Amino acid sequence: MKTNLRSISLVITILLLGGLACSTAAFPAPQPTSAPAVQQPAMTGSISESVTLSSSPLNEESQTPLFKITGQLPFLDGATDAHVQVFNTELKSIVQNEVDAFKRNLADVTPTPGGNGSTFDVEYELISQKGNIWSLKFNIEGYTEGAAHPYHYTITVNHDLGNDKDVTLDEVFQPNSNYLQALFDYSKAELSKRDIGFEGFEQGADPTPENYHNWNVSDKGLIITFDEYQVAPYAAGPQIVTIPFSELAELINPQGPIAPYLP
Numbered sequence: 001m002k003t004n005l006r007s008i009s010l011v012i013t014i015l016l017l018g019g020l021a022c023s024t025a026a027f028p029a030p031q032p033t034s035a036p037a038v039q040q041p042a043m044t045g046s047i048s049e050s051v052t053l054s055s056s057p058l059n060e061e062s063q064t065p066l067f068k069i070t071g072q073l074p075f076l077d078g079a080t081d082a083h084v085q086v087f088n089t090e091l092k093s094i095v096q097n098e099v100d101a102f103k104r105n106l107a108d109v110t111p112t113p114g115g116n117g118s119t120f121d122v123e124y125e126l127i128s129q130k131g132n133i134w135s136l137k138f139n140i141e142g143y144t145e146g147a148a149h150p151y152h153y154t155i156t157v158n159h160d161l162g163n164d165k166d167v168t169l170d171e172v173f174q175p176n177s178n179y180l181q182a183l184f185d186y187s188k189a190e191l192s193k194r195d196i197g198f199e200g201f202e203q204g205a206d207p208t209p210e211n212y213h214n215w216n217v218s219d220k221g222l223i224i225t226f227d228e229y230q231v232a233p234y235a236a237g238p239q240i241v242t243i244p245f246s247e248l249a250e251l252i253n254p255q256g257p258i259a260p261y262l263p
Helices: 002-026 082-105 179-192
Strands: 052-063 066-077 118-130 133-143 151-160 215-218 221-226 239-243
Touching: 052 082, 052 118, 066 082, 082 118, 082 133, 082 151, 118 215, 133 215, 151 215, 179 221, 179 239
Parallel strands: 066 118
Antiparallel strands: 052 066, 118 133, 133 151, 215 221, 221 239
């Protein structure tokens, strides 16, 4: 009987050890944080079709220093897909970075007796959306207490939702194409027709990446935004030039990210 009990005990021990081994294999140890992230697979247009662009309000006030922040924070609503979360995180980061910069700039501001303080406002507009490409523009207005007038600037975003990345102008055009010269030629001709004092600000349209970083894509073509002071005096405000696809047909990559927009 003792021999049988020892045998049974040995069998139970072996089974328990085997069970523990199986449990450990089912829940592998967490990977180190330094391990490369797994890239999300490109998705179809179904996710874009299932979300809507919504926004949440921005409202913040301070007495020391005296300021007021208002605006809208855009986000895609209706799906918790990882691609959507990446885009929402980017949009939130853009707004937060601008708000933080505004606050930092107030550190050296001397309050004006009886003044209303500084203000900052962030608004956005959806320029277009086709397939997984979302093209947005942030319109930002700020005022620093004591300044002669408010300031304005824009930030544009052209995001490929399926590949978790922003689209660059280099990707829009054929490799090694002189697309900046084409953008300059059309913009200069258009701006020269306007009564804005462009003659003294022509360098703001020169064919450099910095001058054409604010762009959006639409059914009508590429939309270039030149901020105030860039191609005209402050009083003229920002200048917007829409370049039809027909003007860029030989340069645009027909297999590139904006292919859904091409006629």
